[in-house]
Amino acid sequence: MSLAEPPAAPGPSPSASPGGDGSSDDAPPRPPFAQDWRRIARMGAIGAIGQIFISLSNMPVKLDGRAIIEGVLSLGYLSLVVLPLASGSRVGHQIRREGVPHHRPGAHEIIGGAACGALVGGGLSLLAVLIANFDLREPLVNWSPILADLLGFNRGTAFAVIIWLAIGAAVGAAGGLLRVVPPLARRVLWTMVLTLFGAAVLESLTTDLAEGMGIEGLIEWFYAPRGGLTITGAIALAAGSGVLAFVARGRIKGAKSRIDALEGPARNRANLGLILATAAVLVILPMFAGKLTNELLANVGLFVLLALGLNIVVGLAGILDLGYVAFFAVGSYSAAVLTAATSPKIHPELPWFVALIGVVLLTGLVGLFIGAPVIRMRGDYLAIVTLGFGEIIRLLFLSDWLSGWFGGSQGITNIPGAEIFGLATVAGTDPRSVFYLVLAFCAIAIYVSWRLERSRIGRAWMAVREDETVAEAMGINTVNVKLLAFVVGAVLGSFSGAIFSAKVGSVFPASFLILVSIVILVVVIFGGMGNIVGVVAGSAVLIGVLGGPKQPGLLAEFSEFKLLIYGALLVWMMLARPEGLIPSVRRTRELHQEEMAQDAWLRGQTEDDNGGRDATASTAATSGSTVEAARLAGESA
């Protein structure tokens, strides 16, 4: 795709625009106090409300126990400085447009950031005063002295008022400063901050890995015994990552664009190399990892499988399926019935791999049954109906009517692990083997997605997604094609279900709540709809770090706020980067069509109508009013 060429990458994220690139040097600085106070007040107020909301959601108190840097910063306090920083930085954002003057960032940004940050921090000051004087525990459960103590650092209300104004101003000023410093410094700073955050957050993972590799000594130096980085460890990490970021500046991007620029066989070789390297890491890593990490990886893998399946339905064929959990449930239950001796009605006790054939057939059939009535609908109606079917399936498994088959709310327990050709038994007690099994099926799912996307079927799916009426008029049997997407998605989901039941050893209707559907959909949207790598990345970030609907992630402390964070992330993503974390080229185009067309026009790459690549005004003229005139003339002839 020529769009991936280096000059053709118009940064969709606004973060690309600020900074001191060459062109801004001749821009005049602004006097520091000529602020847009109205904007500052507005953003400050929004931030303050956000702060109060976060506080009352109990996040700071709950997360205070988890240290980021020992004795300096806890996750709880971190949750209170994110907003001042973000709004302090955001308030200095200038929209750069051709022909509209902009200003060189300077003291103006820092002062504005500080003012805005102080307002945001002031939200907490206000809250501290309110808590001290009123008792609203009745509706607001977290309106507690504990929160007041946390806000006041145990030194009373007056201190809380002053300190949060000060912290807000300082952090906001830092946010403003981010706009002033040159891009390289900003990048180095960000790398340091993210490394520290990542190292602290991923503590259990790194510890687990280090134990596997026998380097606990190092870990003890970096991490404090009660969690969090030691101060020396933090300084070392920050310095190390800062140096690394400085050395690597631009190289990663350069390497990426070099790979993107490759074409033909060279590109294929590069891709193959990347895939093999990734596969090697994924195969070798679990050998050194402990139970915890492997458990986590297995959970991520299960969701990758589900998300890949849903990606075919939603991402490729454009069918918004909100009841995808139904196929996960059918896969789990059919595997349970076919393998477990304890299954109430029939219990053929098939070996897992034999049962898998039955699982695939059954789920495919269920996919057909659900799909057939649903698929004739479009858009919102379809989404609502799938939502209903998702619940119906769960309620059927729960019902007394079928409890003779599926055990009702008791579910089916004592499901044996998956026997792999007599080589090994995959069960929840050995998460490593589960991960390898999941990995194998993920590989299959990725292959299936990749091959289908580049086939006649995949193109038909895309055509249906683009314009169903036209697709039909171009000879595509849209009903069949959509049904096929439904069934393929269902089968991929059933793999996940079959592994899930072997892993957990029991299935209950409660495992298949509507929430699972939503989470999978969020994973797909967050990761990048229609892109395999994006979907995998989305699962890794959301399921791995935050945790799945019932599975704990790396941030076990967050589990209570998981959905809140999911929601916030989703909203932010839709605003800032609607194409997802790692978008598909196509999806990006779709969402940024106009901007890209305009960029291409500005770069002079718009075609004229005579087959040339040179830009002339002819495009504008063609669509302009002259045509209308010509047409009218023709009409009256």
Next chain:
Amino acid sequence: MSAPAQAASGTQASGPAQQPILETRGLGVDFGGLKALDGLDLAVYPGEIVSVIGPNGAGKTTLFNAITATVAASEGDILFEGESLIGLDPNRVTSRGIARTFQNVRLFANMTVLENVMVSQHCRTRQSVFGALLYTKAFRNEEAEITERGKEVLSFFGSRLTGYRFDQPAYTLSYANRRRLEIARAMATQPKLILLDEPVAGMNPTESAELTGLIGRLRDEWGFAIVVIEHDMEVVREVSDRVVVLDHGVKIAEGDYADVSVDPQVIEAYLGHGATA
């Protein structure tokens, strides 16, 4: 003109030396009481270019929609190569051999130029999921074949849709090229009859003159029968073997351009009552 409904007579068109490729008999389309088409008889013979003209709201696009089964005919019959199309799904009509373009260009905007003409060969190809997954020889052959045919169809329009443009998304094309791609997409379905809905609308005079030539070549080189809806009378005069004039869903005149253009009823339909005086 106002032929009685012949819905009952679903028999083969008998008689003429050459059987029409497309024939409508007493075709009517109702939109809740509004008769968009009323008792329309129309025949298109192989290798013929027929223009359908008429003022706005005359039912021209409705005629296309009825033929391609996008809207249901409420009375009458549509015969394609002697067989009725009534009750078929739009995709079946296309696979029988009728392709169309749309008045307001409707490409698969985010698919590439080449993909647009590949996907429209869907009904001519047979490979299933398994072929794609196993990457069989048959699958690869078919992919190569439709790529080849796609490129061939695109090269009909000179260099405009070829080369680096194969892999460009359709929305990057200029307006005129989008119209061309739409025609290419229709050609790729391997039809016998092409329905062009205002193919030169929005084009400048040079472009529309060129496309007029292409419509002729479509018939001569590719052997399609063509029905074209057009407002541009230059184009109509150039391309048509026969002109059909619709007004309020009724055929008011039919014949070659010279005859139709002086027909008092046609002039009245276009310019209003009293203009014939």
